[in-house]
Amino acid sequence: MRLRFLTSEVWQGVRRNTSMIASVVLVSMVSLFFVGSGLLAQRQVDQAKGDWYEKVHAFVFLCTDSDTNVASCAGGEASTDQTEAVKSNLDNLRPLVTKVDYKTSEQAIAMFREQYKDSPYVSSVDAKSMPAFYEVRLSDPQRFDEIASGFQGMPGVAHVSNLHQVLAPFFSFLNMLGVGSAIIAGLMVVCSILLMVTTIRQVAFTRRRQVGIMRLVGASSATIYLPFVAEVLIASLAGAVLASGLLWAMVHFGVSGLASSGGGFVNLIGDSDVLVVVPWLFLGAFVLAVSTSWVTLRRYLKV
Structure with missing residues (x-):
């Protein structure tokens, strides 16, 4: 078939x-936009887990003067003896506990300010509000309850936190977003x-005379089908272009804007x-358009 004719x-x-x-074009754009949103949500989950989820497994936060409402902190800030007792108990839990790092309140506030230096809320946080803590890494994160039960309520310990639990609502939200988008x-x-299907049937009806003539002159099925397939394919790829633009705008002006504001x-x-996601949208548009149009033509356009 000549390209000019096609x-x-x-x-x-x-x-x-x-x-x-x-x-x-519009329906393809909307559907591919939601497909892309689901893929981006999954990438965000994977990236967040890579950054945090597997790095730190537990924190043992020590008492400060402001924790007087906690029974184990009735004496105020954790004493040196209480701090050393916590460290000794953690060492006794090896090999479950693979690494223990102690951070003073001054070190904690310095880490916080460095990590969130672009946040507008950094200036409102002082060292007194940041407790000293032990950063604990476990050989088996699923055994966090052993740490929690062993140290929660211990003199000098304000609370024990699992970073998995802290981030669980965030991951749940992203997973729900991904499922909803899917x-x-x-x-x-x-x-x-x-x-x-409706478009192809209508186009085939409006071209029934041309199709009849092409049949009479012995045109092949591919020769007759290809213009129909090309029209739907162009429309689907145009939808993929628009969906890609919407996804880029959402991430560039929305998500990236949130990150730059310190959130x-x-x-x-x-x-x-x-x-990374855009090529999959174009591949999906191509497969969907070609397969749908070809099957529809074989059913409704007898050649």
């Missing part, structure tokens, strides 16, 4: 069915398929993550 047929088809083609994307993909407790996804 281009002419596709262009005429787009002109005759502008509204239907535009509908395919469900909406699935529904929109179904809408895209139905709209593509990032974890490293957030950026433009580079969008570039």
Whole structure:
């Protein structure tokens, strides 16, 4: 088939069915946008877990003068003897406890200010509000309860925290976002398929005379099918372009803006993550358009 003939047929088809083609573009854009959102949400979960989830397993926070409402802190700030007793008990839990790092309140506030130096709230935090703590790494994070039960309520210990528990709501939200995006994307993909089928049937009906002539002159199935497939493919790829632009705008102006304002407790996804997701959107648009149009043509356009 000559390229000139294919281009002419596709262009005429787009002109005759502008509204239907535009509908395919818009529905493809929305469905691929939600597919991309789900993929980006999963990348955010994986990135956040890589940054935090597997690095630190537990914190044993010592008492400060402001923890008088905690029974184990009735005496005020943890004494040297109490601090050493906590360290001794942690050492006795090896090999479950693989590493113990002690941070004073001054070191804790310095770490906080360095990590969140761009946050507007840093200036409102002072050393008195940051307790000294033991950073504990475990050989088996699932055995955190042994640490919690052994140190919670111990004299000089304000509370024991598991970073997994701290970040669990954040990960749950991202997982729910990913699932929600997948469900909406699935529904929109179904809408895209139905709209593509309707579009192809309408285009085939408007070209029934040309198709009949092509049959009479012995044109192959591929020759007859290809203009229809090309129209739907162009519309789907245009939807992928728009969806990619929306995803980039969402991440660049939304997520990256949040990170630059100092709101990032974890490293957030950026433009580079969008570039990783975009090829999958185009691949999905290509496969969906070609497979749907080819199957529809074989069913409704007997050659």
